[in-house]
Amino acid sequence: MKYVRIEGPRGPVWGVVKGEDVLTLKKAPYDGIEYDGGSQPLSGCRLLAPCEPTKIVCVGKNYAEHARELGAEPPGFPVLFIKAPNTLNRQQGAVHAPAFVRRLDYEGELAVVIKRRAKDVKAKDFADYVLGYTCLNDVTARDVQQHDGQWTRGKSMDGFCPVGPWVTDEVDPSKLKVETRLNGKPVQRGNTADFITGVPKLLEFITAAMTLEPGDVIATGTPAGIGPMVPGDTVEVDIEGVGVLVNHVI
Ligand code: MG
Numbered sequence: 001m002k003y004v005r006i007e008g009p010r011g012p013v014w015g016v017v018k019g020e021d022v023l024t025l026k027k028a029p030y031d032g033i034e035y036d037g038g039s040q041p042l043s044g045c046r047l048l049a050p051c052e053p054t055k056i057v058c059v060g061k062n063y064a065e066h067a068r069e070l071g072a073e074p075p076g077f078p079v080l081f082i083k084a085p086n087t088l089n090r091q092q093g094a095v096h097a098p099a100f101v102r103r104l105d106y107e108g109e110l111a112v113v114i115k116r117r118a119k120d121v122k123a124k125d126f127a128d129y130v131l132g133y134t135c136l137n138d139v140t141a142r143d144v145q146q147h148d149g150q151w152t153r154g155k156s157m158d159g160f161c162p163v164g165p166w167v168t169d170e171v172d173p174s175k176l177k178v179e180t181r182l183n184g185k186p187v188q189r190g191n192t193a194d195f196i197t198g199v200p201k202l203l204e205f206i207t208a209a210m211t212l213e214p215g216d217v218i219a220t221g222t223p224a225g226i227g228p229m230v231p232g233d234t235v236e237v238d239i240e241g242v243g244v245l246v247n248h249v250i
Helices: 064-069 123-129 142-148 199-209
Strands: 002-008 011-018 021-025 035-041 056-060 079-083 104-106 108-114 130-137 161-168 177-182 185-191 217-219 227-229 234-239 243-249
Touching: 002 021, 002 130, 108 177, 108 199, 108 234, 123 130, 123 199, 130 234, 130 243, 161 243, 199 217
Parallel strands: 056 217
Antiparallel strands: 002 011, 002 161, 011 021, 021 035, 056 079, 104 227, 108 130, 108 217, 130 161, 177 185, 177 234, 234 243
């Protein structure tokens, strides 16, 4: 299934994509699907981020080639950091950095959306806790990240985490092509088969330390090819079998 969250007349509404239409739901799909009988054309919907995270748990350097381009050796374990919920952004949403930011980077990533409360999950059980997969751009103020020596300010500015266009449970996260395009030109090409730590073990590692809630997001790391964006640019994160997340830098 493909789950979307759309803007309705009385606030956000969840739905399921069926062909060209969205069949709307009574409530979020985390603990089952209840249709409300409504339907509308997908093309007319304003898509919102398809998740409501209490936290976005990100993995740094999960592709060896990306670690090397940052001048680091691949770490022997998943290096985690958090993007705060104020970073959440949507399909076609504007990405904007404060004026003091000198270098704003894209990082195309596969994201996992959690379905039910997860603590001490074993890798073999990971699928029971996953609603599905979506595209994410881990927008980063690279100069701020480097200046500060840790990542909170550079990674958690408002709107720095576009997610979408929907969540799908129809893909296998262990072998998906990930491509980022800047103004239509491919700038990152990776495959989740090259993850240092795959999704099942990531879920085990993260939930050994912290409880994940329904709607929480895991950003699985970006492949090599990170680079800057400037106002006027359009950035797309395209994941095989998932979809294309499109955002505009203003
Ligand atoms: Mg990242």
